[in-house]
Amino acid sequence: MRTTFQTAFLSVGFLSLPIGGSLRAADVVVSNLGVTPGPTSLLEDSDENPLPLGSQVSIRDFGGLSALEVADLAQAGPLTLVTASVAFGSPGSVGTGDGAAAGTIEYLVTKALAVEQDGLHLVVFNAPAPEEATEVIVLKIPGTIAADVPGFLPSFRSLAVDDMELVYGRTTSGGFAAETSGRPTTGFEAWIYDQFDPEGSPDEFFLPTSDPDDDGAENLLEYAFGSQASVADSVPRTMMRQEGAVFYLQYLKRLDDEDLNYKGWWRPDISAGSWIELTGSADPVTSAPAAAPENYGWVEQVVPTSGPWSFGRVSVQRN
Ligand SMILES: [Ca+2]
Numbered sequence: 001m002r003t004t005f006q007t008a009f010l011s012v013g014f015l016s017l018p019i020g021g022s023l024r025a026a027d028v029v030v031s032n033l034g035v036t037p038g039p040t041s042l043l044e045d046s047d048e049n050p051l052p053l054g055s056q057v058s059i060r061d062f063g064g065l066s067a068l069e070v071a072d073l074a075q076a077g078p079l080t081l082v083t084a085s086v087a088f089g090s091p092g093s094v095g096t097g098d099g100a101a102a103g104t105i106e107y108l109v110t111k112a113l114a115v116e117q118d119g120l121h122l123v124v125f126n127a128p129a130p131e132e133a134t135e136v137i138v139l140k141i142p143g144t145i146a147a148d149v150p151g152f153l154p155s156f157r158s159l160a161v162d163d164m165e166l167v168y169g170r171t172t173s174g175g176f177a178a179e180t181s182g183r184p185t186t187g188f189e190a191w192i193y194d195q196f197d198p199e200g201s202p203d204e205f206f207l208p209t210s211d212p213d214d215d216g217a218e219n220l221l222e223y224a225f226g227s228q229a230s231v232a233d234s235v236p237r238t239m240m241r242q243e244g245a246v247f248y249l250q251y252l253k254r255l256d257d258e259d260l261n262y263k264g265w266w267r268p269d270i271s272a273g274s275w276i277e278l279t280g281s282a283d284p285v286t287s288a289p290a291a292a293p294e295n296y297g298w299v300e301q302v303v304p305t306s307g308p309w310s311f312g313r314v315s316v317q318r319n
């Protein structure tokens with residue numbers, strides 16, 4: 001009679017994977033914790049601060065798309081990026097695992113990864129979900145996964161952020177920094193993308209100094225004074241009002257952008273002398289000359305008089 005033995009054992013410590021072509025698919029850990037010699041690539045936001053705890057990291061499959069095509073998707077926005085790719089395993093987040101610090105990851109992907117692969121990228125957002133993200137880093141995972149790296153988690157195939165190739169974002173002295181993803185949501189940049197079709201318009205249409213509707217008013221002026229950048233008949237309106245012996249300079253002012261610096265000016269002679277800055281405050285008008293568009297209001301400033309004429313103008317500068 002043969003006796004068989006059931007053997008139980010406890011694996012203690014480091015378990016190394018075989019090296020070379022005999023590697024089998026194994027679960028993956030993505031890390032930048034610096035266990036390998038050389039620089040450690042921190043994950044940073046666009047201001048080069050470490051990405052906060054909880055920022056989403058994921059591996060996504062972009063199939064046969066080129067780096068340029070993936071970068072275009074990243075530029076278009078977090079949701080476009082996600083929709084155009086397939087998730088590989090479940091997402092993780094910055095700061096989990098032994099790292100537990102902003103800008104670092106030890107991301108366990110509980111899905112087997114073959115030695116040879118193509119199309120997989122590490123996608124790192126600056127928020128816990130793509131819906132909330134405004135910036136992203138996209139790194140291409142090498143086509144051939146290196147053999148196990150000593151010091152990484154045993155039985156996991158190791159993917160070092162250092163070994164990845166930048167597709168979207170930028171390199172910094174500390175590692176990789178995110179870049180803005182998607183359309184801006186505030187200020188001039190958000191406004192101008194509502195003025196023109198982003199798909200069918202040349203890039204220069206969206207510059208503050210451009211005048212695509214050829215009405216003589218640059219885009220920034222149209223934004224600051226409540227006219228439309230795509231309609232030539234719609235131009236900034238500035239006017240003078242007289243009440244008794246007092247003159248007022250009136251203009252539409254954007255109410256929700258503190259980066260705009262408006263200044264009123266006057267001069268008694270349009271052909272001699274120079275413009276003088278108005279010293280009085282710009283106050284909301286009591287009776288608007290026309291309906292103000294959303295986010296704008298009419299304001300007026302007192303203009304001095306020193307003769308039969310007073311001329312007024314208003315300037316705007318973006319800080
Ligand atoms: Ca214009």
Ligand SMILES: [Ca+2]
Pocket residue numbers: 213215217222227228229230231232233234235
């Ligand atoms: Ca216009």
